[in-house]
Amino acid sequence: MEFTKGHGTGNDFVILPDPDGSLDLTPGLVAALCDRRRGLGGDGVLRVVRAAKHPEGVALAGEAEWFMDYWNSDGSFAEMCGNGARVFVRYLLERGLATPVGEALPVATRAGLVRARVAGEDIAVEMRRPRLSGTATATLGGLTLAGAAVDVGNPHLVCAVPAGFELPALDLTRAPDVDAAVFPSGVNVEFTAPGEPVDGTDGHVLMRVYERGSAETLSCGTGACAVAAVGLRDAGLDTGTMAVDVPGGRLTVTVTDDSCWLSGPAVLVATGELTPAALRP
Numbered sequence: 001m002e003f004t005k006g007h008g009t010g011n012d013f014v015i016l017p018d019p020d021g022s023l024d025l026t027p028g029l030v031a032a033l034c035d036r037r038r039g040l041g042g043d044g045v046l047r048v049v050r051a052a053k054h055p056e057g058v059a060l061a062g063e064a065e066w067f068m069d070y071w072n073s074d075g076s077f078a079e080m081c082g083n084g085a086r087v088f089v090r091y092l093l094e095r096g097l098a099t100p101v102g103e104a105l106p107v108a109t110r111a112g113l114v115r116a117r118v119a120g121e122d123i124a125v126e127m128r129r130p131r132l133s134g135t136a137t138a139t140l141g142g143l144t145l146a147g148a149a150v151d152v153g154n155p156h157l158v159c160a161v162p163a164g165f166e167l168p169a170l171d172l173t174r175a176p177d178v179d180a181a182v183f184p185s186g187v188n189v190e191f192t193a194p195g196e197p198v199d200g201t202d203g204h205v206l207m208r209v210y211e212r213g214s215a216e217t218l219s220c221g222t223g224a225c226a227v228a229a230v231g232l233r234d235a236g237l238d239t240g241t242m243a244v245d246v247p248g249g250r251l252t253v254t255v256t257d258d259s260c261w262l263s264g265p266a267v268l269v270a271t272g273e274l275t276p277a278a279l280r281p
């Protein structure tokens with residue numbers, strides 16, 4: 001079985017080509033692949049399958065040739081992965097599996113169709129406009145923070161740390177406690193602090209994230225979109241561009257009237273052959 005390893009701002013993925021959807025991908029196999037000691041290591045798996053060959057992609061097969069079958073490292077599914085979509089598109093382009101129609105390349109996902117563009121060295125994907133849907137709290141090491149619940153296709157809770165609190169001081173080796181009644185399917189929790197002004201943007205935010213199904217990661221694209229939407233709201237803006245710095249680098253998010261563009265580097269680092277029998281779920 002062939003694999004490719006790639007990442008977007010340090011959010012890393014095992015990419016499995018499976019055009020006909022014939023691979024028996026199970027939660028156990030995904031977790032074994034993502035194991036950083038016994039497997040390849042990754043925050044998640046991206047299975048590259050033709051939309052027409054995947055039950056959750058077939059409805060979009062008329063609009064997109066490929067379906068991004070995204071799995072978290074614990075073997076759970078997620079509706080959307082922003083960095084994953086950018087790395088997925090890099091893979092399609094580098095393997096010659098797709099060429100942009102006009103300038104945009106459509107990809108089917110569980111959260112619907114996303115469109116991608118090559119933006120210089122970067123890949124940008126257009127997703128739904130984040131929806132702010134109320135408030136909730138996250139508790140971490142005795143610190144309880146109020147935050148904004150945001151739907152980016154997948155669920156997020158964006159919590160600003162108190163002024164003077166250093167983001168690196170947060171202990172994200174454990175999942176923050178959240179109200180399960182508010183987030184019955186779990187939630188990705190972003191912690192934010194203000195950054196210095198960045199030219200050409202409406203704001204700059206520093207972020208760390210504890211991802212549902214993957215623990216702390218170096219970056220989360222949909223999380224950056226959620227953070228940008230909250231930052232724009234706090235600045236009294238409905239649309240605009242925010243720089244979001246994550247431990248793995250910088251993402252740029254532009255929220256428009258009806259969508260959200262996520263832009264940043266997307267890199268393929270290796271391709272090889274798996275030994276499936278040695279991967280013990």
Ligand SMILES: N[C@@H](CCC[C@H](N)C(=O)O)C(=O)O
Binds near residue numbers: 211213
């Ligand atoms: N890292 C991703 C988000 C992956 C899914 C998330 N863990 C969830 O369960 O919703 C991104 O770049 O958006």
